[in-house]
Each structure stands twice: as C-alpha cells, then as structure tokens.
Amino acid sequence: MARNKGPVADQVTQILPNTRLRELIAPVVADFSDKSACRFGDQYMAVLVVTKYPARLPAEWLSRIRLPGVTVHIDAVRRNAAEFNRIVSDSLSGWSFQAESRNKGAYERMQASAKRDQAAELLHLSGAENQAMFDSVVSFIVTAESAEGLTARVKEVQGRLAANQIIAQRPWFLTKDAMLHSSPYGYRSARLHELYAMPMPSSTLAAAAPFSAAGINDGHGKVYGLDTTGGVVVIDRWRFGSSGFADRSNANMVVLGNAGGGKSTFMKLDILMEYMAGTKVIIIDPEDEYRALCARIDGQWLDAGNSGATIINPLEVWATEAVADDEEQADASRFNPVARHLEFLKTFFALQLPDDYTAREILEIEVRELYREHGLTLDLTSVGHLEKWPTLSDLRDRIASRVHAAEELSAGAREAYAGLDLFFKNLTAGSRGLMWDGQTNVTLENDVLVFSTHSLQEADSSTYAAQYHLITQLMWREIQANRNTGEHLLVVMDEAHLAIDPKTPATLEAIKNFAKRIRKYGGALMVATQNVSDFLDPAIERQGRAVLDNASTKVVFGADGRELTHIVELYDLSRAEADAVARKAVGRCLLMVGQRKCILDVKRTPKMVQLLSTSSEKSPAT
Incomplete structure (x- = not known):
C-alpha cells in the first residue's frame, strides 16, 4: 500500500544562490559614465596625458611620478626621417622670420626665437647626429580606492610633473579611448595620437625611463625581497657616510607598524642574515619571539625575568x-x-x-x-x-x-x-x-644573545623599566669592548614601547644616547615598536623623535588610526606612501633608506622559512 506523503514532502526546497561564487566568476564591470574618470570594479581610475614639455628634460624625467597606484605608458611611433626634417626645416624658417620681424612685439619675438632654437636643435639631432625621431604619447593611469583619493592622487601626479615644467591633463570625453590606449591591450588610439603626439628624439625618449632609479639596490649586502616592479632590494647597512651613501649617517634601523603585519618576521630575517655575515647580535625580547631562532643557530638565551636564572x-x-x-x-x-x-x-x-x-x-x-x-x-x-x-x-x-x-x-x-x-x-x-x-x-661571549623579559610582563612598569635600563648598560659594556675588534655588533630592542614611561624618561634618554653613539663602536641599533604614540608623548617627545628619526633605515609595516597619523607626520609621507601603509598588507612595507624609498615585499628562502618559523606558525608564507 502506498504511503501518504506528509505536508513536509509537498514543500519545494528553495536553493539559495551562491553569491560568493557569483562574485568570483562574474566579469569586472567597467563604468565610463564620468567624462574624466572611470571605474573598474571597486577601483577608481583616471588617465593623464602629457600635453606640454619644456625645451630640455633631465635624465629619468619620469622617475618623479613612480608612485603606488600610478602606471606609466609610453607609446612612440617612429617618424620618417626625410619627412620629419622637411617639416622641421619649414618650421625653422617660419620661426626665424617671426623672431626677426619688426611687426612683432618684443615678447612675441622672444617666444619665436626660443621655438626657432628648439627646432634647430631637433634638426641637428635628426640630421647631424642621425637620431631617430618618434611621435610620442606619454600617459599615466592613476588608480585609487575612492573618488576623493583619486582626485588627490591625480593632483599629486600633476604637481610632481609640474616641478619639471611638464603639463599633464585628463583627456576630457576620451576617457574610454585613453584607458584602452594606456592599458596593455595592444590598442593604439589614432584620435589620441592626433591630439597629443609630440616629436621626441630617441635620446629624450631613453632618458624618460622611470625604471633606472627604481627600488633600492646597494650592489651588495643582504637581499630583503622585491619591490613593486620585481626588482631585488639589496641593502648594506654598514655602508654609510662614504661616497654614494652620504645620505646615511649610521647603520641604525627602526621597524614600525601594527601587530600582525610582519615586523617580527622582517626582524628575524635581518638578524639571521647579519648573523650569517659574521655580525654579533644582542636582543632584548619581551615576547619570546626569538627563542626558537636562538636555539636553531646555537645562540644563548637568557631569562632576564624573575626566575632567578639570570x-x-x-x-x-x-x-x-x-x-x-x-x-x-x-x-x-x-x-x-x-x-x-x-x-x-x-x-x-x-x-x-x-x-x-x-x-x-x-x-x-x-x-x-x-x-x-x-x-x-x-x-x-x-x-x-x-x-x-x-x-x-x-x-x-x-x-x-x-x-x-x-x-x-x-x-x-x-x-x-x-x-x-x-x-x-x-x-x-x-x-x-x-x-x-x-x-x-651573565657572560656575553656567544655570537647571538637573547635577553628574554617575557616573565616581567605582569611586573609593574617601574620594575620593567629598571631591568630594561640595566640590560642596556650591560650591552653597552659589550659594545665598548667591541670597538677595536673590527667586527660588527647589532643590538635589537623589540617592543621598545614597553620600556617607556613618560613619568621616568631616563630609559628613553638612554636609548636615545645608545642610538647616537653606537656607530662609533662599529655597532647598529634596531628598535621596533607598534605604538609610535608612546614615543611622541609630550613629556618625552624630544627623546622619542630622536630615536625614531635618527635611524638611516626606516621600515614601516601596516598601520592605521592614530599610529598612521603619527607616522605620516614624523616621516612626511606622501599620500601614496600613506595609502600603501594604510592597506596593511601582511609582509609588505614602506622601506626608507637614506633619501630613497620603495614598497618592499619581504621574501624568504625555504631554508630561512624553516629557521625563522616558530611553533605558532603552521605554514609560514614565502
């Protein structure tokens, strides 16, 4: 006998759509409704096209706008030499006539004379030097995460170009055509070339390359990772004050950023590479971050807390x-x-x-x-x-x-x-x-020494500050003894904000003196903190700024809120640099070495991953 179906069996099951899958497979929507900008998905974009150049351009004249979120596009079409020389010769005759005409005013004759000289120089480059001539369109794709951010970034790019007397403007009502032309789709806009192409000799075109000054590469030293163009970032912290490195006054480094951004990984990488190069390393470790690394490289780990062992x-x-x-x-x-x-x-x-x-x-x-x-x-x-x-x-x-x-x-x-x-x-x-x-x-004879203050986390601030101050004095004795050995010594103060108390500025004063004097003893100081605001408390701001600003190398990982505001003000970051820090991408930082800056993606070899990992890191990224 057939069974009667209950009311539940008669109901139709509704299958909810998989919105996440739909977002993944759906094409990105391009919106060109704005006459001067567009949107690709959640990104706001605008195109700038160079409309005016000065008579002469310096080498690397496009390097000033190598900013995060800005893409450079150079489209050059070679001109027929004979046709080009004929056109320039005709222009030269016309400008020469106007420059000497009595019917023109003084200002008009001066302008005509300048253009005559430019035409003569182009003719000399093309004829006498046999340089190839190109009709060139230089454009920039500017990207931001909001309309306000896009407007600000466009103004910054235009301002940087204007410093070299280069004028760049948005191609009104040609946004779609300009975007396709400036993107890597192999599309050349005839309309854009007709409106904006300018004659450019091959020497000027070659000098435009914004890539020759990209990244930071000292030629030898330690490899920290890649910049945004894929260039290798190589730094030798011990080269400062000499020819080519006059913008660096010491080997010190500060590492800033919120927790979880990659500060500890970067510092352990730096410590490991310095140790491998023969540098002696002494670390104050409040969080037991370096205990595993210390054990793997046969260092000496000291419990500087209240266990009685040290x-x-x-x-x-x-x-x-x-x-x-x-x-x-x-x-x-x-x-x-x-x-x-x-x-x-x-x-x-x-x-x-x-x-x-x-x-x-x-x-x-x-x-x-x-x-x-x-x-x-x-x-x-x-x-x-x-x-x-x-x-x-x-x-x-x-x-x-x-x-x-x-x-x-x-x-x-x-x-x-x-x-x-x-x-x-x-x-x-x-x-x-x-x-x-x-x-x-305590004996300080090992090549790697770690003073762990982790057990003092629950102690009152005065006890912690006193122990921190005592350890720094003990390390200073070792630094003095190291002066005549010819060897390098790296002192690492992690989570330094824990030792700072505005009521007792003596500890920070000692760290400041440490930072200023250590270079004379063949040493370097690396200070890390996630609380920049602690260093800039009004009661201790003078000492705090000296510590954070003294270092020739600054490494800024992701930050937001008040910490980001302090960092931007302290290092005078541009909007693009501040945006890069605000994104808080793990393992990515803003690197400043002397006067050079780049966005660094920290990279580790598989062997380094194994050495730097801790028990809490299940699958460390390379």
Whole structure:
C-alpha cells in the first residue's frame, strides 16, 4: 500500500544562490559614465596625458611620478626621417622670420626665437647626429580606492610633473579611448595620437625611463625581497657616510607598524642574515619571539625575568676602562668609572623611587660610602682588577644599621631611612632580588644573545623599566669592548614601547644616547615598536623623535588610526606612501633608506622559512 506523503514532502526546497561564487566568476564591470574618470570594479581610475614639455628634460624625467597606484605608458611611433626634417626645416624658417620681424612685439619675438632654437636643435639631432625621431604619447593611469583619493592622487601626479615644467591633463570625453590606449591591450588610439603626439628624439625618449632609479639596490649586502616592479632590494647597512651613501649617517634601523603585519618576521630575517655575515647580535625580547631562532643557530638565551636564572648586579661598575667617544685618543688619566656608574645608579633607583627625592639623595650617599668600604673610590681610573662587587644585600644591611642608630638623625632623615629600609627589605626578599641581588652570572661571549623579559610582563612598569635600563648598560659594556675588534655588533630592542614611561624618561634618554653613539663602536641599533604614540608623548617627545628619526633605515609595516597619523607626520609621507601603509598588507612595507624609498615585499628562502618559523606558525608564507 502506498504511503501518504506528509505536508513536509509537498514543500519545494528553495536553493539559495551562491553569491560568493557569483562574485568570483562574474566579469569586472567597467563604468565610463564620468567624462574624466572611470571605474573598474571597486577601483577608481583616471588617465593623464602629457600635453606640454619644456625645451630640455633631465635624465629619468619620469622617475618623479613612480608612485603606488600610478602606471606609466609610453607609446612612440617612429617618424620618417626625410619627412620629419622637411617639416622641421619649414618650421625653422617660419620661426626665424617671426623672431626677426619688426611687426612683432618684443615678447612675441622672444617666444619665436626660443621655438626657432628648439627646432634647430631637433634638426641637428635628426640630421647631424642621425637620431631617430618618434611621435610620442606619454600617459599615466592613476588608480585609487575612492573618488576623493583619486582626485588627490591625480593632483599629486600633476604637481610632481609640474616641478619639471611638464603639463599633464585628463583627456576630457576620451576617457574610454585613453584607458584602452594606456592599458596593455595592444590598442593604439589614432584620435589620441592626433591630439597629443609630440616629436621626441630617441635620446629624450631613453632618458624618460622611470625604471633606472627604481627600488633600492646597494650592489651588495643582504637581499630583503622585491619591490613593486620585481626588482631585488639589496641593502648594506654598514655602508654609510662614504661616497654614494652620504645620505646615511649610521647603520641604525627602526621597524614600525601594527601587530600582525610582519615586523617580527622582517626582524628575524635581518638578524639571521647579519648573523650569517659574521655580525654579533644582542636582543632584548619581551615576547619570546626569538627563542626558537636562538636555539636553531646555537645562540644563548637568557631569562632576564624573575626566575632567578639570570642575575645582573646593578652595583657592579660596568665601565672598566677609558674609551674615547670619537677618533681622538682616550684620556685614561681623566677617566672615572666609579663616578660614571654612580650617575647610572641615580637613574636606576629613580625609576623605582620616582617621587621620593630625599630618599634618593640619602641612597646616593650610602652607595658612595658602600663603594668606599669596598675600595671603590672616586679617584680610581680603572676597576678591572676587581672580581667581587658589593650587592644589594650589602646596601640593605648598611641602611638597616643606620636605622638602628637613628637617634643621631633628624626626624625627616629617620623617616627617609625607615622608608629605604622597608624598600630594600622588600626588594631583596622579593622577585626583584632574584634578578639583581648577587654577583652577575651573565657572560656575553656567544655570537647571538637573547635577553628574554617575557616573565616581567605582569611586573609593574617601574620594575620593567629598571631591568630594561640595566640590560642596556650591560650591552653597552659589550659594545665598548667591541670597538677595536673590527667586527660588527647589532643590538635589537623589540617592543621598545614597553620600556617607556613618560613619568621616568631616563630609559628613553638612554636609548636615545645608545642610538647616537653606537656607530662609533662599529655597532647598529634596531628598535621596533607598534605604538609610535608612546614615543611622541609630550613629556618625552624630544627623546622619542630622536630615536625614531635618527635611524638611516626606516621600515614601516601596516598601520592605521592614530599610529598612521603619527607616522605620516614624523616621516612626511606622501599620500601614496600613506595609502600603501594604510592597506596593511601582511609582509609588505614602506622601506626608507637614506633619501630613497620603495614598497618592499619581504621574501624568504625555504631554508630561512624553516629557521625563522616558530611553533605558532603552521605554514609560514614565502
């Protein structure tokens, strides 16, 4: 017996359209309804055609408009030499007559004379030098993501051309014809040639090439990837100040951009290539980004947090010998390592006691007395003979003894000593004591050293800043020792914004001095941050700008919002450059080396992908 169908079976199933598939296979819609622009899909486009040239053009005269979103099209049709010479000869006769005519005004005669000279020069190039002559149409396709962006970009292109006395205009009511002519479709518009073609000798046509100055290529160095034209980007950071590199004053680099844009990958690539070239590398790593790379190249990874594995004694005097800050001979008789280190300790303790001026002054006196008890006096010119140094426990005990003898002190001093006693008891017994209380157990002999501060992420900002400042001083001792070795040394400060506090600018001041002085010791500093605004806080803007602007090489990955605004203002980016940064394409950055700029696509070899990957990278892109 047949089964009765229920009401559900009688319903017709509706199949929803696959809109995503439809978008993929549908052709791009071209809209030419505007008389001076058009749209291809979601892109706004306009064509500019050169309508006027000056009498003489410099070499690479089209290189000024090599901007993101601008495509150059040169269409040249060779002229018959005999016909061209005849036409120019006739023009030369006509302009000569007008230049000497008494019926013309002075201005008209001057214009005719200039055109006569131009015609004579063209005739000389074609006849005497036997150069080929071309009827040339030079056009540009300008692309943007909005109508407003297109208008701004068109004005920028026209302005750059006008700087060379070249006039470019939109071909009104010929947009479609001009777009087809300027696109790689093999189409030549007879109408466009009739209206805009101008005679051009082969020398001028060759000099137009905007490609000769494309990209950044030092000839030798490290390969970082490709520019937008497919050119290889090669940089030698250690070549600066010499002939051909006068626009670079140091080997420093800053890397900026939002998280997830490719900063860490770029920095690891740079570190790996420098290590392979024999450069010693020291890294401050707040996020454990470099631990895997360090292990793969047999580097030394140091937990600079509160685990107790690494102790750096802040009372150890780092400056052990006189080192000149310039090419002059260091004066050992005037060198005072103890006095220098006392200045460092002022900053170190000020980071933890920012609001207690009296306590800091008393602490300076007690440290000086503690040093004197250990033979560290202000008249020493060298401390290299010492092997054991006073510790924070020694300083704690000394302050505690002063508290017990507080009867001879004023009420204010007793209160200050009591506060210092509590401070040092807490410091030496707590997590900070695991980092600082004891003899330094760090040696900096490996070619790759990574100071991990990841375990300090939950620590208060004063502790983090103090540890960061302490590590930079330890690294500075290594840089001074490296001066006469002839070897290069690269210092990397990743996520540097974590160590910055507007209330205590001393850490940023130290980084600024680091950036300015390191080149004299054969070193380079690479600073990376995703928070440019932290460097430009009004309280520390002077130091922050010096750090970000001092580097000869700037690498800007994707950014938006306030960070993008700061970057554009800091480096005076053009609209096209700002647009490239705002797109936030992963692995693509704006690269500035000296006065040269390009858009860089970072590339890695398969072997580098393997070395640079971390456990969180499942399938790193090449």
